[in-house]
Every structure is written in structure tokens, then in C-alpha cells.
Amino acid sequence: MVERAERLSFFRLPAGRSLAEVLRALKGVGYGAGPVRRSAFRVLFFETQDGRLFREGLRLGLELRKGRPLWRQEGAGGRTERTVPVALAAALEGEIGLEAAAAGCPEASVSAAGPRRLLPLVRLAGWRAEAELASPSGARLEVGLDLFWAAPPEVSPRREGPPLRLLTVRLPEGDPAALHHAAAFLRDLLRLEPSEGDACSVALGSTGLPEPGAPLPARLAVLPTDRMAVAARKVVERQALLMERSSAGTRRDLDPEYLHDLRVATRRLRAALRLFGPALGVRRAESLRTELRWIGGLLGAVRDLDVQLHDLEPFGERLGEAERVLAVLRADLLERRGPAMEVLRSALASRRYAALLRRLRALGGSSPPKRP
Structure with a gap:
């Protein structure tokens, strides 16, 4: 199970099991769950050649949500979203290198990238279902299920065959013990298999692309x-x-x-x-x-x-x-x-x-x- 700065946990959800099933099980042990929100998404992840963002625990993607492109950064400081400058929106669909500061990236990614260019890493396309949770202790959590296909950055993902399925539990703020409790329940009682990484890591693994900056075995x-x-x-x-x-x-x-x-x-x-x-x-x-x-x-x-x-x-x-x-x-x-x-x-x-x-x-x- 991957936990990034004690804020995120990832699990593989087998075909035939749904987010609704997970939410019902969580409600049965005292969690409160809000309505499920569903949306389509496309995202192009970026990284430096030597994996500087990865080493800093950051993940940076350009996400197209409801026709609006935005930077989405996940890391130790939580999630940061920033609108992409209009002049860059079209260019970002191409296979190009970017200067992080000039591209209007969140500050943590700009700092981590330093003088290195951001390069396109992998593309994802699919659907997301997510809901808010209230733990028995009162902590606020978010749980989401991503169903997606992946492809190298120079091509668009083909929606053929079964999608990759990743369940994410996120703690926006508060005591990390709440995340550990929810993760333990999913792992031990629902028998969900922990994922070796986030959606980007899963996508890289499925396409055979390397993770820049990942340590050698x-x-x-x-x-x-x-x-x-x-x-x-x-x-x-x-x-x-x-x-x-x-x-x-x-x-x-x-x-x-x-x-x-x-x-x-x-x-x-x-x-x-x-x-x-x-x-x-x-x-x-x-x-x-x-x-x-x-x-x-x-x-x-x-x-x-x-x-x-x-x-x-x-x-x-x-x-x-x-x-x-x-x-x-x-x-x-x-x-x-x-x-x-x-x-x-x-x-x-x-x-x-x-x-x-x-x-x-x-x-x-x-x-x-x-x-x-």
C-alpha cells in the first residue's frame, strides 16, 4: 500500500466490485458517506527527465475537466489545482517540454523541477466516481474510484479491453490515524489488494514505461x-x-x-x-x-x-x-x-x-x- 505523506492510500478494486459496495461496507462500520459524484477525465502527467518531482513526493498532471484544463498537483501539502494559462492550453496537448514557472505550475512543482524542463510522461482517460466520508472519529475523508485506460504521451488512450481500476482514499486534513483506520478496514475486512502506486504509477506499469527517478531494485x-x-x-x-x-x-x-x-x-x-x-x-x-x-x-x-x-x-x-x-x-x-x-x-x-x-x-x- 502506498501512502504519500500520510494523506493518500491506493487499492486495486477487482472487476465486479464497485464504489457503491465499498461505501455500503464503510457505512456498516460507522462511516457517513455523501452523494457520489461522477465525471469523465483526461490527464497528461508531467515529470522531469531525472524524476525530481517523484523524489519530492509530488505528482503533476494537466487534467481536462469539463472542457477546462488545469494543473493538478498532489503531494505532502495536499492537493493543489491551478487554471492553465489560455495561451498554453492547446500547446499542452502536444509532446513538448515546458519550463515549470513559465507554464504557471504550482509553486512546489516549480521549486522541485528547478532548471529542468517538464516532459510529458503518460496519458490517462476514463471515468471517476468519488464521495466524501465522515469517519467515526469525525475526520473528513474522500474516496474515489478511477476507471481508466493509459497510453504513452504521444498517443491518446484507446478505450479497448477492461479498464484499469484504482481506489483512492484521501485525507485532505486532520489526524493521519483516520486514514490508517480506513485503509486497514479496506485491506483486512474487504480484502482489497493494496496498489503499488497511484494512477500514474499504475498507468506507467501497464504501458511498460519507466518511472523517472525511481530507485533501482x-x-x-x-x-x-x-x-x-x-x-x-x-x-x-x-x-x-x-x-x-x-x-x-x-x-x-x-x-x-x-x-x-x-x-x-x-x-x-x-x-x-x-x-x-x-x-x-x-x-x-x-x-x-x-x-x-x-x-x-x-x-x-x-x-x-x-x-x-x-x-x-x-x-x-x-x-x-x-x-x-x-x-x-x-x-x-x-x-x-x-x-x-x-x-x-x-x-x-x-x-x-x-x-x-x-x-x-x-x-x-x-x-x-x-x-x-
Whole structure:
């Protein structure tokens, strides 16, 4: 069960069970329940490339409610909603990066994002039913059921197949014990299964998208007592997982940092395979290093141009009238970057790259990932 700042608890509600059933059960143990409100919703969640909002316990989404777009932020300070500037409303439907402050985001998200751009993370569409509760102790709670479909940010969710179902219990204010009591009742007496995360996390899991900033599995930590072969496999799987997390963002060219992280992971893997070759099998390690050298070369071609473009920026204010020279240089670099990025994008979507990821994960000892 996930509880964020002792204000939210999440549960999976199986098909065939309804919010009305949950409310009846709560009334039976002394809770009061208000009328159920129902509405359709669409939401596009945003996050920085390195998961800064996630690490601060924040979730930021652009929600379209009754035709009106607004920012909806959940976090330690509770829920904050803010109307989206009219000029940004249409643009926010596209796959773009935003400056948090310029986009009129709530202050906590602006502070957490810092200089990093906000990037589209995942889309949801569905229906919500919610009601207010009064606990036996007099605390005010909110309970809601979301039925939704999810999709990557560049496409709209298709309402096909059974929807994802998430029950949320929220404590707007007051003693956290009231939330714990309600959550314990749902878990122990109604036998509801706690969810591993909120609607955004569930959506990411269903679409196979990574959670930016999420820690790597604890089982991959290298221990002093690990045998060489075990340590080697952990190192390989850690870096392979980091490759997977950065691949989609690199392919969509959302932020240069995705490409940078992917390149770092490939370089570390090449070094690890050279170091641990005897423990992993020299021929297998060399074969994988050859494939990593292939994708690393394509990554390096684009990354070198990104670095040059970045290094040009500080000179803009110093050159004065000679800034036209800078514009020519920038245009030349961008012209060269386009074809290099297309070659890289094709490689990342290829069977060869998918096979490389599967082989790395298999070497690490886990099941191979799905093909992109």
C-alpha cells in the first residue's frame, strides 16, 4: 500500500466490485458517506527527465475537466489545482517540454523541477466516481474510484479491453490515524489488494514505461559477500536497466539528458564486460561489447553535437554584432544533428537493439524485456 505523506492510500478494486459496495461496507462500520459524484477525465502527467518531482513526493498532471484544463498537483501539502494559462492550453496537448514557472505550475512543482524542463510522461482517460466520508472519529475523508485506460504521451488512450481500476482514499486534513483506520478496514475486512502506486504509477506499469527517478531494485546492490560471478551479473543488470529507462526518451528526443544517460550506461557496460569477462564467459562478453560499441558510436555522434550546441550558448551575449556568426555555427550543428538523430532513432527501434537489451538482461539473470 502506498501512502504519500500520510494523506493518500491506493487499492486495486477487482472487476465486479464497485464504489457503491465499498461505501455500503464503510457505512456498516460507522462511516457517513455523501452523494457520489461522477465525471469523465483526461490527464497528461508531467515529470522531469531525472524524476525530481517523484523524489519530492509530488505528482503533476494537466487534467481536462469539463472542457477546462488545469494543473493538478498532489503531494505532502495536499492537493493543489491551478487554471492553465489560455495561451498554453492547446500547446499542452502536444509532446513538448515546458519550463515549470513559465507554464504557471504550482509553486512546489516549480521549486522541485528547478532548471529542468517538464516532459510529458503518460496519458490517462476514463471515468471517476468519488464521495466524501465522515469517519467515526469525525475526520473528513474522500474516496474515489478511477476507471481508466493509459497510453504513452504521444498517443491518446484507446478505450479497448477492461479498464484499469484504482481506489483512492484521501485525507485532505486532520489526524493521519483516520486514514490508517480506513485503509486497514479496506485491506483486512474487504480484502482489497493494496496498489503499488497511484494512477500514474499504475498507468506507467501497464504501458511498460519507466518511472523517472525511481530507485533501482535493492536486489541489484553489490554486496561485499557476493561472489565475482554474482557481482558481475548485478552490475550488468543494473546498467541494462538504466539503458532501458533512457531508451524511450532518447528515441523521442525529449531531452539531451536521456541520450547522455544512455551513453553513460553503454560505456559502463563495456567496461564491466571487459573487467568481468572471465566470470561471465569471455566469448559472450566480447560479443556484447561489440554490440555496445555499435550503439555507443551512434550515441556519441549525436552527443558530441549536443555538447557543441550547449557550449555555444554562453557566447551569445558576449559576441554582440558578431552573434550572426554564432547563428551560422548553430544552424550548421543542427543541420548535422538531424540525420545523425534519425540514424540513432532507427537503431533504437531496431530488432538488433531489442536483441541486445534481451541478451543483457538475460545475462543479468532476469527475464528479457518486451520488444519496443
